[in-house]
Amino acid sequence: MKGKKVVFCFVVFFLAIFFPTNVYSLGVSVNRLIEFEPNLDESYMFCVRNSKSVDQEVTFNITGALAKYMEMNSGNKITLSPSEIKCTSYHVKLPEKLEKPGIRSTLVEVKEVPKKTFGGGLNFNIIVAVKHKFSVRVPYPGKYVDFDLNAWDIKENEKTYFAVQTVSRGTETIEKITGIAEVYQLPEEKSVGIVSFSEIENLKTAETAEMFVDWDSVGQKPGNYKVVAKLDYDENKKELEKSFRIG
Structure with missing residues (x-):
């Protein structure tokens, strides 16, 4: 089928042992753990690093137990210049009470947007995704x-x-x-x-x-x-x- 192409996309989570580090280099700030506060209304900054020598567009996706209480402050997509570190933030608005005690965690996934490919043949895109964990420690009822x-x-x-x-x-x-x-x-x-x-x-x-x-x-x-x-x-x-x- 001349002129047509097939593109395979692989989502890679820190599998650096299989590929040289210069093939993909996306980093994210360390995880964050806070103590629960009723009706907390706060924004938290985190940074993303592009270690490649080319521009890279990335998307943000929030998943997990607290996802409905969180949103990105500057949209769900940014573009990083070569070797750039860019900081953004997410907004957290917690309810008066969280029922389940212990540590409740949510992930902010940062994923590369694959480059468009041109021409025929078989093309492989390695899509790198890294995760920043935001956690809230909810106290147990009574004395613990x-x-x-x-x-x-x-x-x-x-x-x-x-x-x-x-x-x-x-x-x-x-x-x-x-x-x-x-x-x-x-x-x-x-x-x-x-x-x-x-x-x-x-x-x-x-x-x-x-x-x-x-x-x-x-x-x-x-x-x-x-x-x-x-x-x-x-x-x-x-x-x-x-x-x-x-x-």
């Missing part, structure tokens, strides 16, 4: 805390400390967090010490704080140990454990 326990390897007879990172992820303020750290020698699970963490008071939604406690390993044998943090927060309990080594 994320905890992260840290312990470190130490030398024999050395002092150390244990730390618990806390983040309030609920809608209600945490009045007080208390707790102890109990150290066990392994593999016997023999308790070799109990110490009390510092306290945290009035931890509000999305706020972070740390609890610390010192521990002296004098007299303990070299080997494997674990620390168990036993925490209480407003009539709730949580246990965490972390392994570490002496010597």
